[in-house]
Amino acid sequence: xxxxxxxxxxxxEERLEKARKALDKEPLYGPDVDINQFLLxxxxxxxxxxxxxxLPEEYRRQxxxxxxxxxEEGRSGTFFQQDTKVLCAHGKQEGLEVMSTTRALKKxxxxxxxxxxxxxxxxxKYTAAVALHRTHGYFIRTLxxxxxxxxxxxxxxxxxxxxxxxxxxIIIAEPGSELHIITGCTTSEDIQSAMHIGIxxxxxxxxxKITFTMVHSWNKEVHVRPRTGVIVEEGGTFxxxxxxxxEVSTLQMYPTVFLRGMGSRxxxxxxxxxxxxxxxxxxxxxxxxxxxxxxxxxxxxIADDASEIISRGNMIGLSKDVKGHLECHxxxxxxxGRIVAIPELDAKQKDLELSHEAAxxxxxxxxxxxxxxxxxxxxxxxxxxxxxxxxxxxxxxPPALEEETKRLMEIEYSDLL
Amino acid sequence: MPxxxxxxxxxxxxxxxxxxLQNINLKVQKNEVVCLFGPNGAGKSTLLFxxxxxxxxxxxxxKIFFKSQEITHLSVDERVRKGIGIAFQHAPGLRGVKxxxxxxxxxxxxxxxxxxxxxxxxxxxxxxxxxVNFGFSGGEIKRSEVLQLAASSPEFMLLDEPDSGxxxxxxxxLGTEINEMLKGKSGLIITHVGYILNxxxxxxxxxLYEGKIVCEGDPYQILKDIKVKGYKGCxxxxxxx
Numbered sequence: 001x002x003x004x005x006x007x008x009x010x011x012x013e014e015r016l017e018k019a020r021k022a023l024d025k026e027p028l029y030g031p032d033v034d035i036n037q038f039l040l041x042x043x044x045x046x047x048x049x050x051x052x053x054x055l056p057e058e059y060r061r062q063x064x065x066x067x068x069x070x071x072e073e074g075r076s077g078t079f080f081q082q083d084t085k086v087l088c089a090h091g092k093q094e095g096l097e098v099m100s101t102t103r104a105l106k107k108x109x110x111x112x113x114x115x116x117x118x119x120x121x122x123x124x125k126y127t128a129a130v131a132l133h134r135t136h137g138y139f140i141r142t143l144x145x146x147x148x149x150x151x152x153x154x155x156x157x158x159x160x161x162x163x164x165x166x167x168x169x170i171i172i173a174e175p176g177s178e179l180h181i182i183t184g185c186t187t188s189e190d191i192q193s194a195m196h197i198g199i200x201x202x203x204x205x206x207x208x209k210i211t212f213t214m215v216h217s218w219n220k221e222v223h224v225r226p227r228t229g230v231i232v233e234e235g236g237t238f239x240x241x242x243x244x245x246x247e248v249s250t251l252q253m254y255p256t257v258f259l260r261g262m263g264s265r266x267x268x269x270x271x272x273x274x275x276x277x278x279x280x281x282x283x284x285x286x287x288x289x290x291x292x293x294x295x296x297x298x299x300x301x302i303a304d305d306a307s308e309i310i311s312r313g314n315m316i317g318l319s320k321d322v323k324g325h326l327e328c329h330x331x332x333x334x335x336x337g338r339i340v341a342i343p344e345l346d347a348k349q350k351d352l353e354l355s356h357e358a359a360x361x362x363x364x365x366x367x368x369x370x371x372x373x374x375x376x377x378x379x380x381x382x383x384x385x386x387x388x389x390x391x392x393x394x395x396x397x398p399p400a401l402e403e404e405t406k407r408l409m410e411i412e413y414s415d416l417l
Numbered sequence: 418m419p420x421x422x423x424x425x426x427x428x429x430x431x432x433x434x435x436x437x438l439q440n441i442n443l444k445v446q447k448n449e450v451v452c453l454f455g456p457n458g459a460g461k462s463t464l465l466f467x468x469x470x471x472x473x474x475x476x477x478x479x480k481i482f483f484k485s486q487e488i489t490h491l492s493v494d495e496r497v498r499k500g501i502g503i504a505f506q507h508a509p510g511l512r513g514v515k516x517x518x519x520x521x522x523x524x525x526x527x528x529x530x531x532x533x534x535x536x537x538x539x540x541x542x543x544x545x546x547x548x549v550n551f552g553f554s555g556g557e558i559k560r561s562e563v564l565q566l567a568a569s570s571p572e573f574m575l576l577d578e579p580d581s582g583x584x585x586x587x588x589x590x591l592g593t594e595i596n597e598m599l600k601g602k603s604g605l606i607i608t609h610v611g612y613i614l615n616x617x618x619x620x621x622x623x624x625l626y627e628g629k630i631v632c633e634g635d636p637y638q639i640l641k642d643i644k645v646k647g648y649k650g651c652x653x654x655x656x657x658x
Contacts, residue, residue, distance in 0.1 A: 366509050372493040373469055373503055374523035374565065381494075384522070388513025388548070 012112040015121045019131035022122035029312075030252025030281040033223045035129055038164035038195045043135040044085035046100060052080060052088060058188060059157065066184020066217045067408045068155045074404070077140070077152035081167065083160045084135040095146030095177070097139065098154075101168050104139035111139075114170060118201030118229030118258075126197045126225045130166040137167030137199070142177035142208075151180040151213075151404065156198065158222070159188040164195040171200065173208035173236075181210070182404065185224075186217040193221045200228045204236035206261065213405055216244040216251070220276055224251040234261030234290075241405060244280075245273040254283040254312065259293035259322075266295045269392050271409075274307025274337065283312030283342075288322035288352070299328040300390050303337030313356065314344045320351035330360035331389055363389075420485050422447045422573055422603045423468070423501075428479030430460075430467045436477065437463045438628045445573070450604045450618065452636040454611075455625035456648045461607045462506060464625070465575045468605075469503055470496050483573070502571030504562035506578040506607070510551035516561065517545040524568030532568065538594060539564040540587075555582035563591055567598050574604040580613035592616025611640040624651045 010018075026032050052060070052070035059082070060070050072078055077091035077098040091098040105111050121131040138154050158165050173179045187194060196218070204210050218224060232238050238257060257266040268284040286295035301309045313326040330339035343356035363385050371381035390409075421444035430438040438460045445451050455461045467474045468481060470493045480489050488496050511519070520536075521527045536542045539560045550558050559579055566574055579595060580588045592613040595606075599617070608614065614636060622636035624643075632639065632651045642650055 364509065367511055369471060369493055370505070370509050370511070371519075371523075373497060373505075374519065375494055375497040375569065376522060377494050378492070380522075384514055384519075385511065388511060391513035 008113060008117050012115060015116040016131055018120070018122040019128040022128040023125055023132070025122065025124045025128065027124040027126065027225070027252065029254060029283070029310075030225070031250045031279060033195065033225070033250065035125065035164055035195065035197075038193075039160065039162045040133065041084050041135070041160070041163060042133070043102065044083075046086050046103065049090065050087045052078065055087070059159065062186045062188060062217070063155050063157065063184060065411060066155060066186040067182045067213070067215045067411075068153050068184050072153075074150050075153045076148045076150040079138040079140070079152070079154040080157065081136055081138070081155070082157045083163055083165060086136050089138065091152070093146070093148060095143040096148055096152070096179075097141045097143075098152055099139050101134070101137045101139045101170055104170065111170065114172070114201065114203060115168075116201075118203070118231050119199055119227050123227060127199060127227050129164075130168050130197055130199045133166055134168045135166045137169040139170045140179065140181060141172040142174060142179040144174040145176045146174075147178040148180055151182045154181060154183040156183070156185045156196065157187070158191060158194045158196060160194070161191060162193050164197065166197045167199070169198065169200040171210060171212070172203045173205060173210045175206040175208055177205075178209045179211075182213045182215070182408070184215045184217065187219055187222055189219070191219055191221065195223045196225070198226045200226065202228070202230040202238065204230065204232040204238050204264070206233045207235040208233075209237040209239075211239040211241075213241040213408070214243070215408055216242070216248070217246045218248040218251075220247040220278070221249055223249050224253075226253040226255070228253065228255035230255065230257040230266070232257060232259050232261060232264040232266060234263060236261060236264045238266045240266075240268045242268070242270045243409065245271070247275040248278050248280070250279040252281040254285060256285040256287065257295065258287045258289055259295060260289045262290045263292045264290065265293065268295075268297045270299045270301070270311075271390050271392065272299070272301045272309055272311075273390070274301070274303045274305070274309045276305050276307060278307040280308065281310040281312070283314065285314040285316070286324055287316045287318065288324065289318050291319050291321045293319065293322045295324045297324075297326045298392055300392055301328070301339060302331045302333060302386065302390070303339045304333040306334070306336040308338040310340045310342065312342045312344070315346065315354045315356075317345075317347040317349055317352040317354055320349045322349075322352045324354045326354075326356035328358045329389070331386070332360065332362055333386070419446065421445060421482075422449075422484060423605075424482040425464075425468070426480045426482070428467065428481065429477040430463055431475050431477050432463065432473060436628065438467065441479070441630060443623060443630065445603050445605060447603055448601060449620050450599055450606065452614065452619045452622035453605060453607045453625060454622055454639060454643060459625040460628045461625050462577055465503065465577050465605065465607065468575060469493055469501065497571070500572035501575065502566050502569050502573070503575040504559075504566045504577065504579055506581065508550045508558055508562055510553070511549040512551055514549050515546055516541070516549050519549050520545075520565065520568045523565065525570060526568070535568060536564060539567070540590070556584060556587055559583050559591065560587065563595060567594065570598065570602075572602055574599065574602060576604060576606040578607050578609060581609055588612055589616060614640060624648065626651060
């Protein structure tokens with residue numbers, strides 16, 4: 001029997017009740033999107049698994065762009081959901097569980113103690129919509145001491161026009177375990193309009209580690225509202241890499257990491273390239289609840305065309321002897337683009353160290369000319385500098401995953417530049 | 418007299434409306450290495466940037482020819498692809514751009530082993546996977562610059578004070594390597610202290626003073642004279658007057 005370290009003060013029913021009251025609650029940030037204009041389809045029943053290699057060619061191609069390897073080579077597990085239907089969910093390693101959240105809730109009663117404890121069900125109308133009408137999502141868990149050799153891959157795919165996908169993901173790394181996940185969210189090429197609401201609740205137990213790399217590869221008519229909460233216990237580590245280099249209609253998220261246990265650590269990296277008229281309102285928050293906790297929040301954002309990026313960061317120091325650094329570097333490549341950097345530090349203890357650094361500007365002409373003096377054209381020089389700007393060295397990734405992250409970035413870059 | 422590799426004809430250059438160089442005429446032959454001497458602010462680096470085509474350096478008059486073709490209106494990269502290369506005195510740091518990646522893109526070989534062998538010559542092996550010039554010391558930047566020039570090995574090399582801020586041991590290393598690089602090539606080298614000329618075979622020197630060429634001759638003799646009489650001595654020199 002596995003339990004949450006801190007039993008929630010309210011019951012699951014009470015959390016659902018809170019959600020019911022929040023069905024019309026406007027979001028705090030980002031454009032207010034009316035969910036009811038989309039197709040509210042119920043979760044499809046789970047049937048026999050379909051191998052990824054048997055998916056239509058176009059789906060496979062799109063999935064590849066979001067980091068999914070259909071042969072499953074170099075992957076320790078796979079989850080694939082198309083619209084409201086789970087096509088594939090399995091772990092290939094002992095001590096690793098991969099299944100739909102629906103199935104996991106049937107299998108484990110105790111899982112209700114986790115649900116909506118990392119993210120509040122009544123945060124806004126989007127969380128409420130998922131709490132009341134969930135259309136699956138994934139459950140990934142490593143048992144105590146299990147270390148995944150390869151990452152688990154998960155894909156949330158939208159192929160139906162006007163659909164709103166409402167998924168709830170629960171990720172648990174039990175004590176001393178290590179879990180690496182690559183998740184890709186994408187749509188089929190011809191999708192004209194859709195919405196994705198993804199709740200992700202992470203539980204990093206004592207001495208455990210989760211690395212989570214998420215690639216968003218949407219298209220220009222899709223509204224995206226991820227809602228993420230992470231609870232890290234004593235000595236645990238959470239590393240998050242978020243990559244979105246494709247056009248989207250609106251995307252708003254503000255993942256929050258609660259560093260609950262002594263000595264727990266987190267690092268959140270976001271890499272955003274705004275194209276077209278994309279509207280991003282992205283942030284990351286770390287709450288230092290215990291002594292000796294550490295966090296870094298790094299954002300690299302580029303506004304091209306007429307895109308707008310609001311990049312938020314928030315660190316809340318509630319305990320002594322904590323250290324956090326917030327960094328947002330923005331690059332504007334077009335006169336019609338806009339970047340707003342909003343770093344916030346909120347210290348409620350005297351013995352702590354929180355810092356932030358924000359810089360927004362254009363590519364330095366001196367650097368472009370320098371590369372041209374090495375024989376590169378102005379376009380090649382710009383590409384190389386943009387790529388360099390977005391290149392964030394991620395500490396703490398195992399070598400294989402570091403390579404994999406680089407490979408993913410290359411796939412994304414190849415389309416972009 | 419054969420056609421010069423580089424010919425600067427009656428060049429006047431201004432920066433932000435201020436004239437820096439006036440009526441410069443200079444020819445550099447094939448296989449010739451020319452030194453450019455002059456006090457601070459004389460316009461030496463401006464001349465190199467003008468040859469390279471940096472847009473900030475406005476050509477008020479004059480023309481530049483390379484291999485008998487006018488290059489005055491070509492962009493920086495077009496001039497470089499014709500065979501001109503440079504090692505800068507001050508180089509910007511490029512965050513996120515690895516030195517090895519830039520060498521692969523700009524050099525003559527994409528082969529990692531060949532690049533490593535070359536980098537070893539400049540004691541730059543350990544810097545290959547670091548961001549270009551980012552967090553490098555002054556001496557390391559100079560070695561990085563000359564390494565990049567060596568990797569592309571252009572026909573005509575511009576070297577802007579490759580020895581300033583470099584310790585004695587590394588001046589010898591850079592001087593010896595530059596001398597090798599210049600074999601069968603041409604170059605225009607700016608040097609202040611001239612120590613690097615102990616290792617480089619230079620054929621001729623010109624002295625720039627207040628934006629004009631005021632003297633021309635044997636580089637080693639001119640350097641010796643400057644050390645004794647200073648640049649003002651050049652103005653008084655009967656040969657130059």
